[in-house]
Amino acid sequence: MKIKIADRGLDKTPVFCKSNCDHRSRQAIKALSQEERSACRRETAAPRGRIRETKLMSNNHQFTRRSLLKTAGGIALASGISAPSILRAQSSDVIRIGHLTPRTGFLGPLGEYGVMAIDLAVEEINAAGGLMGRKVELLKEDSVNPQTASTKAERMIERDKVACIIGEISSASCLTIAQVASRNKTLFINTGGNSDALRGKDCQRYMFHVESQNSMYVKTVGRSFQRDGLVKGKKWYSLTADYAFGHDLLKVSKRFMEANGGQFAGDDLVPTDATDFSAYLLKIREAKPDLVVINLAGNQITNFLKQYAEFGLTFPVGGFGFDTALAWAAGKGNFVGTWPVVWHHLLDTPGSKAFVAAFTKKYSKPPENQAWGDYIATKIVAQTINELKSTESPKIIEHFEKGAKFDLLKTRPGYFRATDHQLMHEMYAVTALPADKIKNQWDIFSSSPAVPGPDEPLEVIAATKEENSCTFPS
Amino acid sequence: MSSILLAQQILNGLLDGVYYLLIALGLSLIFSLGGIVNLAHGAFYAIGAYLTLVISPYLGFGGAFVAAPVVVALLGVVIERVLFRRFYRADPILSLLLTFGLAMVAEQVLRMIFGAPPLSYSIPPALRGQVAVGGFIYSFYRVVLLGVAAACIAGLWLLLQKTSFGRVVRAGVQNPDMVGALGISLQPYMSAVAALGIGLAGLAGVLLAPIYSIHPAMGQEIITPAFVVVVIGGLGSFWGVVIAALLVGLVKGVMVGVGYSAASTAAIYLLMLLVLLFRPRGLFGERIMRFE
Numbered sequence: 001m002k003i004k005i006a007d008r009g010l011d012k013t014p015v016f017c018k019s020n021c022d023h024r025s026r027q028a029i030k031a032l033s034q035e036e037r038s039a040c041r042r043e044t045a046a047p048r049g050r051i052r053e054t055k056l057m058s059n060n061h062q063f064t065r066r067s068l069l070k071t072a073g074g075i076a077l078a079s080g081i082s083a084p085s086i087l088r089a090q091s092s093d094v095i096r097i098g099h100l101t102p103r104t105g106f107l108g109p110l111g112e113y114g115v116m117a118i119d120l121a122v123e124e125i126n127a128a129g130g131l132m133g134r135k136v137e138l139l140k141e142d143s144v145n146p147q148t149a150s151t152k153a154e155r156m157i158e159r160d161k162v163a164c165i166i167g168e169i170s171s172a173s174c175l176t177i178a179q180v181a182s183r184n185k186t187l188f189i190n191t192g193g194n195s196d197a198l199r200g201k202d203c204q205r206y207m208f209h210v211e212s213q214n215s216m217y218v219k220t221v222g223r224s225f226q227r228d229g230l231v232k233g234k235k236w237y238s239l240t241a242d243y244a245f246g247h248d249l250l251k252v253s254k255r256f257m258e259a260n261g262g263q264f265a266g267d268d269l270v271p272t273d274a275t276d277f278s279a280y281l282l283k284i285r286e287a288k289p290d291l292v293v294i295n296l297a298g299n300q301i302t303n304f305l306k307q308y309a310e311f312g313l314t315f316p317v318g319g320f321g322f323d324t325a326l327a328w329a330a331g332k333g334n335f336v337g338t339w340p341v342v343w344h345h346l347l348d349t350p351g352s353k354a355f356v357a358a359f360t361k362k363y364s365k366p367p368e369n370q371a372w373g374d375y376i377a378t379k380i381v382a383q384t385i386n387e388l389k390s391t392e393s394p395k396i397i398e399h400f401e402k403g404a405k406f407d408l409l410k411t412r413p414g415y416f417r418a419t420d421h422q423l424m425h426e427m428y429a430v431t432a433l434p435a436d437k438i439k440n441q442w443d444i445f446s447s448s449p450a451v452p453g454p455d456e457p458l459e460v461i462a463a464t465k466e467e468n469s470c471t472f473p474s
Numbered sequence: 475m476s477s478i479l480l481a482q483q484i485l486n487g488l489l490d491g492v493y494y495l496l497i498a499l500g501l502s503l504i505f506s507l508g509g510i511v512n513l514a515h516g517a518f519y520a521i522g523a524y525l526t527l528v529i530s531p532y533l534g535f536g537g538a539f540v541a542a543p544v545v546v547a548l549l550g551v552v553i554e555r556v557l558f559r560r561f562y563r564a565d566p567i568l569s570l571l572l573t574f575g576l577a578m579v580a581e582q583v584l585r586m587i588f589g590a591p592p593l594s595y596s597i598p599p600a601l602r603g604q605v606a607v608g609g610f611i612y613s614f615y616r617v618v619l620l621g622v623a624a625a626c627i628a629g630l631w632l633l634l635q636k637t638s639f640g641r642v643v644r645a646g647v648q649n650p651d652m653v654g655a656l657g658i659s660l661q662p663y664m665s666a667v668a669a670l671g672i673g674l675a676g677l678a679g680v681l682l683a684p685i686y687s688i689h690p691a692m693g694q695e696i697i698t699p700a701f702v703v704v705v706i707g708g709l710g711s712f713w714g715v716v717i718a719a720l721l722v723g724l725v726k727g728v729m730v731g732v733g734y735s736a737a738s739t740a741a742i743y744l745l746m747l748l749v750l751l752f753r754p755r756g757l758f759g760e761r762i763m764r765f766e
Contacts, residue, residue, distance in 0.1 A: 104691065106691075108590055108691065109591045109592050109689055111590075112589070112590035113591065268730070268733075268736075269736035270736075271735075271736065271738060271739040273695065273698070273739055274738070275695050276490055276493075278486050278489075278490060278613075278616070278727075279483055279487070279726065279730035279731060279735075279738075280730060282479065282483060282731075283479070283731070299592055299687040299689060300687075303685075303686055303687045306596070306686065307685055309596075309597075310602075310615055310616075310684075311604070311612075311613050312603070312604045312611075326592070328591070329591065329593060329594050329687055329689075330594060330687075331594030331595065331596050332594070332596070333596055334594075365591075368591075441594065
């Protein structure tokens with residue numbers, strides 16, 4: 001305990017800024033009298049002592065040169081703008097929630113929507129009285145990559161004592177955050193990682209998924225393909241992002257194809273840094289597939305769509321992974337095909353309309369599907385904490401596992417499936433509108449009715465126990 | 475795989491390489507003359523693309539095609555005067571850090587102004603469509619791109635080989651002290667070369683905006699292959715960079731064509747490794763005394 005206090009003091013207390021022993025200018029110190037100078041030395045000597053103490057006493061907490069540098073930077077900053085908020089952060093009348101999501105790199109644009117949405121959600125929660133009468137304080141960080149994500153998750157839990165962590169888009173980062181969360185018995189709600197493996201062999205008791213699993217995406221849009229006669233006896237050509245998410249999606253889509261009597265004419269793995277698809281487009285033209293299946297991720301989808309239009313190919317296009325921001329970026333006339341989404345801004349329900357209106361008012365653009373994930377996850381956590389009158393993760397998890405229902409801004413409420421912690425909810429398939437029917441840059445697709453239909457159980461689109469089973473590590 | 479498809483892939487790969495060229499040529503020029511490793515070069519490419527978005531509603535794509543590279547080039551002159559100039563005779567590691575920081579600042583500024591989500595821009599209607607040469611059907615826009623890139627290469631080559639400006643620049647690359655001793659100040663030439671190189675990156679941004687995703691980090695995507703091209707081609711060599719760019723495109727295209735798409739990026743680095751093993755200065759790298 002002592003270690004942590006010392007630690008926190010180092011990171012946050014503006015030690016050097018007391019009285020006139022300001023560190024800012026050497027000349028100013030020179031100008032001080034002898035007495036003042038020695039007082040300065042005493043003050044500045046104190047933290048050094050504390051550093052040594054921390055170093056000696058902690059075996060498991062690493063105090064590296066880097067964190068020392070950060071400390072120095074923090075101290076320098078503390079004299080400026082960040083001091084007030086840091087002081088507030090230490091008081092106990094707030095409940096902290098950690099938010100981790102990629103804000104740079106190829107998933108960054110989507111992460112930005114997640115950040116906007118959780119800001120809005122917390123604003124609304126605080127306006128409505130907060131959690132158990134306390135204000136919510138949000139700690140937001142760029143998760144960058146799996147290694148950084150786990151370090152940041154650890155710091156949020158151990159140092160900042162967050163009630164839970166929400167966020168993430170990369171399946172690989174989800175895995176490392178979930179491992180940290182489980183070790184520290186803290187709830188983690190995944191709002192953007194799709195990989196089935198996270199709900200199967202890599203599942204964790206402390207991880208819940210608001211984002212749908214790949215199986216749900218494939219089965220949702222698969223229904224549209226079957227309706228359009230693009231599955232049985234047909235051949236597909238797929239392009240797949242060459243990393244965990246893509247591999248998982250390819251596996252699930254092959255399983256779907258084999259189960260429904262179709263076959264693959266070809267499948268190419270595309271390196272995640274590829275921006276030019278001309279070589280693939282030539283191959284697709286040669287293969288003459290009945291359907292081009294896009295299992296790409298992030299900006300690659302936009303690049304592909306723009307170049308697909310450029311090369312004038314006319315084979316039907318579909319995809320299993322999708323985000324509306326990428327369709328908006330491809331733009332009118334370039335966006336084609338049928339794609340699955342977990343939510344979209346055109347949903348005609350009172351809840352969705354209110355969310356879209358609030359988001360559009362705040363950011364002057366409609367929310368995309370990733371925004372829904374972070375928004376709804378925060379609302380679920382807030383509702384649960386207020387109902388249970390507790391922020392303890394084990395209690396929240398028990399509540400989730402018992403099948404508590406949540407309003408998801410859709411036509412029917414959803415619940416977490418106890419066997420794999422996946423949120424059971426309705427999905428949608430969206431289809432690009434023809435260019436002459438597009439009225440503005442956002443409303444460029446039409447939507448299928450909710451999948452599954454009103455008379456079916458929500459679980460029909462999820463992976464079955466045989467397809468993907470989870471045994472929570474104890 | 476049919477031989478037609480392989481031929482198409484080879485041709486496509488060569489065309490693909492041309493895009494790297496516009497970035498790599500400027501990169502090579504600025505390094506050769508000033509010794510500046512310009513990691514911010516990709517950022518100027520991104521700025522070129524965003525300027526296309528800003529300018530084309532007023533002047534059309536044609537207007538952006540002319541105006542955006544000019545604006546980027548002017549920005550290049552400012553950057554050269556204010557920042558690069560201080561690092562010409564310094565350790566390259568300093569300019570590396572400087573331009574790395576510059577790239578991050580530029581990316582964040584783009585993010586602040588335009589937002590993180592990618593923005594849309596399409597090929598102008600006049601440049602859409604396909605061209606068919608025998609059995610080879612290709613995008614018309616890319617043929618136009620090829621034409622523009624070829625014109626740039628030819629123009630730059632003529633400028634460097636046939637004008638007194640080019641002679642001074644080439645002499646400056648080899649021996650700046652001698653040029654100084656002859657009473658020629660290299661400073662204005664440095665500014666011009668920075669404008670030229672950075673303007674080319676801006677031009678690449680304009681040309682690729684209609685077919686690539688426009689987002690703040692797009693510069694990072696292109697800078698790595700561009701550096702690989704410069705290293706393979708060899709410093710100070712005009713034709714080395716040209717041939718390396720075509721080679722990189724070719725290797726990538728053929729890897730995808732023959733079904734090893736997952737390794738297409740790795741193959742480029744392998745190519746670089748092989749070239750450096752046998753020719754440590756790159757394919758046509760000249761021996762530049764002050765860098766050795």
